[in-house]
Amino acid sequence: MILAAACAPAHRGARGAGDAGTLVGVYRATIEDAGKRRHAKLSLWAMRPDRLHAELLAPVGGVRLVLDAGGDAACIVDVPRATAFAGGSGPEALAPVVGVRVSIAEAVAALLDGTSPPGLTVLREGEPGLLPATLRIDDGARSVRMERLRLERREGSTAELGTGTPPAGIAVRPLEDLSLDADEE
Numbered sequence: 001m002i003l004a005a006a007c008a009p010a011h012r013g014a015r016g017a018g019d020a021g022t023l024v025g026v027y028r029a030t031i032e033d034a035g036k037r038r039h040a041k042l043s044l045w046a047m048r049p050d051r052l053h054a055e056l057l058a059p060v061g062g063v064r065l066v067l068d069a070g071g072d073a074a075c076i077v078d079v080p081r082a083t084a085f086a087g088g089s090g091p092e093a094l095a096p097v098v099g100v101r102v103s104i105a106e107a108v109a110a111l112l113d114g115t116s117p118p119g120l121t122v123l124r125e126g127e128p129g130l131l132p133a134t135l136r137i138d139d140g141a142r143s144v145r146m147e148r149l150r151l152e153r154r155e156g157s158t159a160e161l162g163t164g165t166p167p168a169g170i171a172v173r174p175l176e177d178l179s180l181d182a183d184e185e
Helices: 104-113
Strands: 022-033 036-047 051-057 064-072 073-078 084-088 121-123 134-137 140-154 172-173
Touching: 022 084, 036 104, 051 104, 104 121, 104 134
Parallel strands: 084 172
Antiparallel strands: 022 036, 022 140, 036 051, 051 064, 064 073, 073 084, 121 134, 134 140
16 A cells, blocks of 8 residues: 555654654545555655655554655564565665655655656645645556645654664564555455
């Protein structure tokens, strides 16, 4: 499905003086591929140049997938399987979950600035540098559309987001082993 979310756990520690917390966007996402349309809800955080954290929310609550990437590393955690898939931050990191081949850095540039990666079309609404109100990425055959439902402040800092580090205590496999086809609704 869509941009999943956090390999590194989001710690909900106490706020420091002046710490307003982490700003996260909650989105409804739609993926269209070969006439099929899938919907998902996700929470998303991004920071230039290549830090991204997203959590794919299950229809009945809870987190289904977590994507955390930054510094040339990406990790996707399949929460129900308690398995992390770790690898590089190139197009292979997002293709299994989004359906379009775009690197983490290109995804962050599209999210925050509306920059189109080579071979793709990006349509973005919202203030530059901030999470978009809407975003659409097309590659001809497939498209991903995100509509922001709300912005939320979450306790804690961004220090543990966007690292690409698998969480401790769960199985870790190569990112190329990730296959969501059988799991998708």
